[in-house]
Amino acid sequence: MASFGFQLLKRTLGNRSAAARFFSSAPYTPIRATLFPGDGIGPEIAESVKQIFKAAEVPIEWEEHYVGTEIDPRTQSFLTWESLESVRKNRVGLKGPMATPIGKGHRSLNLTLRKELNLYANVRPCYSLPGYKTRYDNVNLITIRENTEGEYSGLEHQVVRGVVESLKVITRQASLRVAEYAFHYAKAHGRERVSAIHKANIMQKTDGLFLKCCREVAEKYPEIKYEEVVIDNCCMMLVKNPGLFDVLVMPNLYGDIISDLCAGLVGGLGLTPSCNIGEGGIALAEAVHGSAPDIAGKNLANPTALLLSGVSMLRHLDLHDKADKIQNAILNTIAEGKYRTADLGGKAKTTEFTNAIIDHL
């Protein structure tokens, strides 16, 4: 993440590159970052993150924003315009889980964020955590998912009673963008292979266009191997031998399903970090699990996902020593096994787990 973070900062933050260098040499000037605690268990785990970051002396000043209770007409959702402007200004953010009600007539909160901030790629590294054993041991892959179009365009209508159509839109521009990012990421992190996942044998024009774009970008990176895998084959191979994959790039719907499948391979959403990359170098790290309203407020939640996402946010900001310190503390705590939250099979409370990590720092 080191060279990549620095390159990204240099490339996209143009006139702020001098400031970036200044920040990395004088880590005590605080960086402003937007924090969305979210719903349900969100506030508890956000609190956990804030405590650990403070204990590790991370120079971040959090600007907290909450989800509103009424629909803001400027954004067509419960998120206010001010929250979105804050992320645009600060360029980094950390987001907790936000609940999406099923079947109502407004835009989902996550989709709103993605569309308004133009977060076009969702990057989810999945690796088996040392010390936490699941049925799959050799997982080490990254899923990169196109985040703005595809099946989630939100364009649906009822043709006549009892017949509904939903549009899946694939554009050359978005596919090229995400393919570029995928190969760039692979190169920056020393990954050897990029696999494009598709269903072009059935959806020939749409996934065909996506594949064409991926092939074009692949030609520019001859040192990285490129392959195409049909999605049902991919699912089968992931379940039988996940070690076969390296970097996966895919359109929206498949990306959603496959990235959750991979999260399941390593231990569930409670442990998976995720980062959304937007145009202009915006990075919004988020915890991808749900808001778990049934355990909200009971001090039982597992903050690992939000913590690891916070770590990836630190890497994006080039604060690698802090990121490594916190990540090692988390991994050691989990590996030790004395303090584990309920979803990992232990009995510790959120606060106990947090304190254990602070001790390990």
Next chain:
Amino acid sequence: MATTRSIPLLKRLIGKQPSRSVTYMHRPGAGSPRPDGSPRQVTLIPGDGIGPLVTNAVEQVMEAMHAPVYFEKFEVHGNMKKFPEEVLDSIRRNKVCIKGGLATPMGGGVSSLNVFLRKELDLYASLVNCFNMKGLPTRHENVDIVVIRENTEGEYAGLEHEVVPGVVESLKVITKFCSERIASYAFEYAYLNNRKKVTAVHKANIMKLADGLFLEACREVAQKHPDIQYNEIIVDNCCMQLVSRPEQFDVMVTPNLYGNLVANTAAGICGGTGVMPGGNVGAEHAVFEQGASAGNVGKESMVKKKTANPVALLLSSAMMLRHLQFPSFADRLENAVQRVILDGKVRTKDLGGSNTTQDVVDAVIKALG
């Protein structure tokens, strides 16, 4: 129904004395082929890739069992412009077909013939039975999932067009009629096969109208079957649960695309494409093929070295025999296959062995007893 009562009885009889001959009162004339109009005549389409290998395996085993099933073979290949009329007529006449996979050229102008066949014959339900086989070690235990997938509409409607250069749209169509049909089929299946729970897989939090309509249909049908448990799960959560705790699922009903993914994931969990049986059924016809659609055509190396796994198609042909109302033959075949897998001595590459297709066929024929 006679079949539901006689199966457990026969299983008990067969289980205790593996070499006892089965009491089967046949209809007079069942030992010799009837020219046409007979429900026991079955269309056979070898297909592409490993298709001919595995369908040949089925033919051999049927022959060895003296099963009263007669095959009408037709050559169809995935790169044909359209499905030959004579084959369609044959299937319409025989009502039952067993086939290998048809290769679909990637991204070309030809649409998949597999999908075409399903739409043309209105085979609206695709069924894949994924279960742990004894003697086949997998990472998960106690799995027995049946995935029932809507087969005609949804994302596979094939309605795509280029709006302007560089922008392509694909229509996903969901209708109340098709959703109701598939939900009814799923609940009926659960009722007839003594299953306790039906789970609907959807993504209605994002695709509110489309998957919302599907769920509405499922809920209505669920109300008519109060003794079968019903719940709903979002597709990404479902995949995650499948890899961590698959034993919680029983019967799953899904729209087209999700069904493809869920069925292949579930098949992968239980041992792979080589062992899972499946079929497509409509109001009037039934086509049986390998359960999981991945690897339907297999790899070049498998075709050359003849190491394709025939178990999936053999178990599908057992399902076909039950469909044709020959439960005793179906049981014999299934027991033989299960015994071969349990023994573990003869296995193809995907199960960790190094035998060829023919070896497995020979072992199954020997185990028929």
